[in-house]
Amino acid sequence: MTPRAKQSGPNLFTAAGLDKNAPRPLADRLRPQKLLEVVGQDHLLGHDGTLTRMLETRSLGSLVFWGPPGTGKTTVARLLAQETDLHFEQISAIFTGVADLKKVFEQARARRESGQGTLLFVDEIHRFNRAQQDSFLPVMEDGTIVLVGATTENPSFELNAPLLSRARVLVFRSLDEAAIEKLLARAEEIEGKPLPLDADARASLIRMADGDGRASLTLVEEVWRAARAGEIFDEAGLQNIVQRRAPIYDKGQDGHYNLISALHKSVRGSDPDAALYYLARMFDAGEDPLYIARRVVRMAVEDIGLADPQALVICNAAKDAYDFLGSPEGELAIAQAVIYVATAPKSNAGYTAYGAAMRTAKEHGSLLPPKHILNAPTRLMKDEGYGRGYAYDHDTQEAFSGQNYFPDALPRQTFYDPPERGFEREIRKRLDYWAKLRKERNSS
Incomplete structure (x- = not known):
């Protein structure tokens, strides 16, 4: 038998358009060739933009580009090198080690000696550790390179202070x-359809x-x-x-902190609709509901406090309900708690009072409480005056003695100042009345 002839025709690799002569991806073909063609970053590249002014004055220094993916950070860096006649060198912190950095720096020094400057673009610069980030400092200072680092993470948290002090941070915005x-x-124009x-x-x-x-x-x-x-x-x-593109959300990175911050501030601002929107965003992105429930409990303590004492009870109950029901039914309990805290009267009086008391405690050290409120279990302590003159409040008129409970060496302090809102309106009345009684009884 003669072997069957192999069918001719394009293989899967060629048919898929992956051979060397295949057309480039649309994003690559639409890559801007001039800074004016970059869209969505007018605050940087418009007539009065930051980078426009730098280029006009020929004062381009090291930069950190901070912004979400797909906003033009790499493209702008490449075009900046083109505009300033600098050699463009691109590396990624994910694939570059110390030896690679040394080689890049040596090549930049060689170019400098021949009169050619280098713009070194470092993608994902936040991935470098502290020692690797420090290695950029000498070559930035002596002009061997103009560093342009790109990061999707907050530079304040991810980059060393020495590096940040030598570079200007420019924020790239999501495209509207x-x-x-x-x-x-532009894609339709290029494709002709x-x-x-x-x-x-x-x-x-x-x-x-x-x-x-x-x-x-x-x-x-x-x-x-x-x-x-x-x-x-x-x-x-x-x-x-x-299908559906997954939300840009990393539970360990900026997306996570941005949304929980937005949720918290929407609750604090008494906007239940915005709060529910950010809650839904976090659930949709796969955030741990118990993490959200813990943060809602914190909101009840920090932003509502005694203005509505039920808020803490309800938020804890929502956390327990989620533990009991699981997902998705338990998520509704968290949503109800979010609505409750968003619509509750707001007060941070307890939060600020605690902070003020903590500062005073640290500043004044180990002051002894006044002796009249100390117990005297031994004869020696009685002889020293412990417990002498203590007024048992329940035996006094209106169960209020008005005695001083602060250390003798510390003047009376006022930490808790409840506002005229919610349940704290009633607490305010009590405190004002007790202050009046204290003044009368101490003066008499």
Whole structure:
């Protein structure tokens, strides 16, 4: 038998467009060639933008670009090198070790000696440890490199103070809907065809991009690949094609802290609708509900306190309900607690009183309480005056003696100052009345 001839035709690699002659991804083809083409960062690159002014004065120094993915950090760094005639060198902190850094620095020194400066772009710079970050300081100071670091994490927490003191932090913003729309229009112009989406689906795609320009163009490519001739997708059809892009949320990083901060401040600002929105965002992203429940308990203590003593009870009950019911039923209990604390009267009087008392305790050391409120279990202590003159409050008129309970060496302090809100309005009345009685009885 003669062997069967092998079928000819493109293999899967070629058919998938992965051979060396395959067209580049849309995001790469749309990469701006000039700073003016960068969208969504007008505060940096507009007429009065920070980088525009730097370039006009030729005073480009080391920079840290802080912002979400897909906002143009790498592109802007590359174009800055082009505008300033600097050699562009790019490394990633994920794949670069100490030996690699030394080699990069040596090459930059060699260029400097021949009259060529180097703009060193370091992606994910926050991934470098303290010693690696410190290694940049000498070459930044002597002008061997102009450092441009990019990070998605808060530089204040992730970068060393010495490095931050030698670089200016510039914030890149998530792309708004108008900026994403510009990218879509530019993609349609390059491809020479409209996106096969109706108006609602187009708006949905922009929302799915979540402020990430690169992600928006990836979604666009998926739509064009899936569309048959003459087909127009509605919103449901779009979701079937691209599925659903996961929210940008890292439970250990900035997304986590940003959303819990937004939830807390919405509760503090008595906005239950905004609070529920951020709560839903966190649940949707897979945050641990018990972590959220603990934070809601903290809100009850810190921002409501005795203005509504029931708030702490309800928040603890919500935590117990989640423990008992699990997900998803238990999440409703946490949502109800969030609504309660958001609509409760607010007071941080207890929180600030505790802080003030703690500061006073630390400042004044180990002062002995006044002897009249000390027990005297031994004869020696009685002879020293312990317990002498103590007035048992229940035996006095209105169960209030008005005695001094602060150390003799410490003047009377006022830590707790309840506002005229919620249940603390009643506490305020009691404190004012007791202050009046104390003044009368001490003067007599």
